[in-house]
Amino acid sequence: MIIEKLENQERLSFKEALSLYDLDLFTLGKYANKIRTQIFERKTYFNINRHINPTNICKDVCQFCAYSSSRKNPNPYTMSHEEILQTVDDSLKKEIKEVHIVSAHNPDTGLKWYLDVFKKIKDKYPQLHVKALTAAEIHFLSTEYNLSYEEIIQKMIESGVDSMPGGGAEIFDEELRKRICGGKVSSQQWLHIHKLWHNKGKQSNATMLFGHIETREHRIDHMLRLRDLQDETHGFNAFIPLVYQKENNFLNVKEYPTGQEILKTFAIARIVLDNIPNLKAYWVTSSIKLALLAQEFGANDLDGTIQKESINSAAGANSANGMPLEQFVQVIQNSGFTPVERDSVYNELKFY
Numbered sequence: 001m002i003i004e005k006l007e008n009q010e011r012l013s014f015k016e017a018l019s020l021y022d023l024d025l026f027t028l029g030k031y032a033n034k035i036r037t038q039i040f041e042r043k044t045y046f047n048i049n050r051h052i053n054p055t056n057i058c059k060d061v062c063q064f065c066a067y068s069s070s071r072k073n074p075n076p077y078t079m080s081h082e083e084i085l086q087t088v089d090d091s092l093k094k095e096i097k098e099v100h101i102v103s104a105h106n107p108d109t110g111l112k113w114y115l116d117v118f119k120k121i122k123d124k125y126p127q128l129h130v131k132a133l134t135a136a137e138i139h140f141l142s143t144e145y146n147l148s149y150e151e152i153i154q155k156m157i158e159s160g161v162d163s164m165p166g167g168g169a170e171i172f173d174e175e176l177r178k179r180i181c182g183g184k185v186s187s188q189q190w191l192h193i194h195k196l197w198h199n200k201g202k203q204s205n206a207t208m209l210f211g212h213i214e215t216r217e218h219r220i221d222h223m224l225r226l227r228d229l230q231d232e233t234h235g236f237n238a239f240i241p242l243v244y245q246k247e248n249n250f251l252n253v254k255e256y257p258t259g260q261e262i263l264k265t266f267a268i269a270r271i272v273l274d275n276i277p278n279l280k281a282y283w284v285t286s287s288i289k290l291a292l293l294a295q296e297f298g299a300n301d302l303d304g305t306i307q308k309e310s311i312n313s314a315a316g317a318n319s320a321n322g323m324p325l326e327q328f329v330q331v332i333q334n335s336g337f338t339p340v341e342r343d344s345v346y347n348e349l350k351f352y
């Protein structure tokens with residue numbers, strides 16, 4: 001029955017989607033890869049980007065976090081605007097097209113501090129795509145400054161933010177969310193903020209943090225809530241399953257997901273999320289080797305060169321210094337795929 005549905009590429013219910021985990025990895029891979037190939041052939045997208053994490057001082061206390069200085073990171077910092085602009089200047093020499101700015105929830109920096117830095121970047125480099133502020137940060141700023149989500153979003157747009165990253169979604173199940181990141185933006189609020197953003201004609205990404213204490217049911221529930229919103233708004237351009245990093249945090253996870261479980265989750269995401277075009281294997285959290293393998297299981301995007309990353313590397317990911325462009329292109333080619341540089345909204349820029 002499920003095979004027939006997969007053959008016909010029919011939309012799956014919760015129960016059917018969950019039953020995909022019972023299939024063997026290669027059967028799942030076959031169907032996920034078929035969909036990927038129909039849309040993207042052997043192309044794999046990436047962008048030349050720079051991640052900037054301006055502060056790690058946070059009023060929230062997520063159990064899985066290794067980045068915030070209020071967790072296990074004994075290194076509080078806040079970058080000045082000059083430092084951020086200098087970072088952008090330096091990165092432009094490496095031909096970045098996007099700057100990706102996400103932070104902890106620092107009550108001392110202030111809304112103006114965020115908006116001013118976006119504006120300064122945009123004024124100086126109008127061609128640069130600014131991807132900034134997760135729904136969790138928007139919720140934090142809205143609460144802190146007693147402004148509606150709509151007001152924050154309007155200010156973001158006026159300050160030059162082009163698109164929203166997908167962070168802060170974690171896992172949508174309310175009970176689980178209370179345990180791993182109680183106090184942060186709720187699932188409903190996260191979805192609502194993205195809906196408001198999409199209603200402005202803007203695009204965003206969606207993430208899912210998995211491989212910690214969630215079950216397979218929680219992952220399917222998470223994907224289906226995204227699928228429902230996407231039916232309404234069509235504003236998500238990529239889904240990004242983030243593999244939980246286990247070091248330096250308070251979640252104390254004993255069992256780590258196997259490579260097989262991670263690849264199954266990618267393949268299932270490709271099959272279930274029939275309305276979100278791009279599936280990103282964010283190599284920072286899955287490791288580059290598994291991300292390359294995920295290309296055979298539905299993933300068509302490997303994010304980018306990143307250059308520097310502080311959030312996941314604090315929890316054990318091998319990503320602190322990103323990856324040089326030549327190496328990035330080469331590993332994709334060596335894995336049998338065609339690297340295609342894209343812009344932030346998935347226009348194709350250059351074939352390698």
Ligand code: SF4
Nearest residue numbers: 058060062065068104
């Ligand atoms: S995950 Fe983000 S919001 Fe949660 S404690 Fe860490 S920095 Fe703060």
